[in-house]
Amino acid sequence: MNALTPLVRSFIGHFGEMGSRWGINRTVGQIYALIFVAPQPVNADDIAMHLEFSRSNVSMGLKELQAWRLVQLRHLPGDRREYFEAPHDAWEIFLTLAEERRRREIEPTLSMLRNALLDTPTSEEDRIAQERMRGMHDLIEMLTTWFDDVRRMDAQTLSQLMRMGSKVQRFLEFTGKARGTPRT
Numbered sequence: 001m002n003a004l005t006p007l008v009r010s011f012i013g014h015f016g017e018m019g020s021r022w023g024i025n026r027t028v029g030q031i032y033a034l035i036f037v038a039p040q041p042v043n044a045d046d047i048a049m050h051l052e053f054s055r056s057n058v059s060m061g062l063k064e065l066q067a068w069r070l071v072q073l074r075h076l077p078g079d080r081r082e083y084f085e086a087p088h089d090a091w092e093i094f095l096t097l098a099e100e101r102r103r104r105e106i107e108p109t110l111s112m113l114r115n116a117l118l119d120t121p122t123s124e125e126d127r128i129a130q131e132r133m134r135g136m137h138d139l140i141e142m143l144t145t146w147f148d149d150v151r152r153m154d155a156q157t158l159s160q161l162m163r164m165g166s167k168v169q170r171f172l173e174f175t176g177k178a179r180g181t182p183r184t
Contacts, residue, residue, distance in 0.1 A: 031061040041083035091155040113137040
């Protein structure tokens with residue numbers, strides 16, 4: 001891999017800044033960005049050299065990215081080192097992130113809500129709390145069912161569906177059925 005261009009450096013810097021907002025640290029965000037834009041798989045030594053990170057930081061970052069299923073390990077013929085690459089398809093990356101977030105964040109919340117809804121309320125406060133939890137549970141269940149349906153679609157269909165969003169919104173506004181839109 002050659003020296004990083006200003007364009008690539010800018011992209012890597014941005015991903016590092018955004019990493020903390022997405023629930024990963026800056027280093028992991030930068031490592032991912034470098035792997036994503038690299039024209040071929042890269043090894044940990046190259047990542048450390050280009051980003052000027054310690055080899056141990058790179059190793060820890062790669063383990064985290066593998067746990068998120070955002071990078072894949074590759075072996076090149078005649079080379080004993082491990083190489084890493086990221087999917088190039090943005091839809092695949094989005095779906096992987098959504099699946100991982102679901103597994104790590106949504107499923108434990110649903111499990112807790114299901115258990116809470118099995119309890120018999122012992123006070124009016126518990127009844128109200130349980131009623132609100134049921135609303136949260138039902139919404140999350142509906143969204144996860146929707147996500148399962150979306151996940152089975154091919155990228156072209158997903159793209160068409162997403163483009164329909166603004167058309168549906170305009171239709172709802174026209175018919176007065178959009179949230180907060182008075183019908184005239």
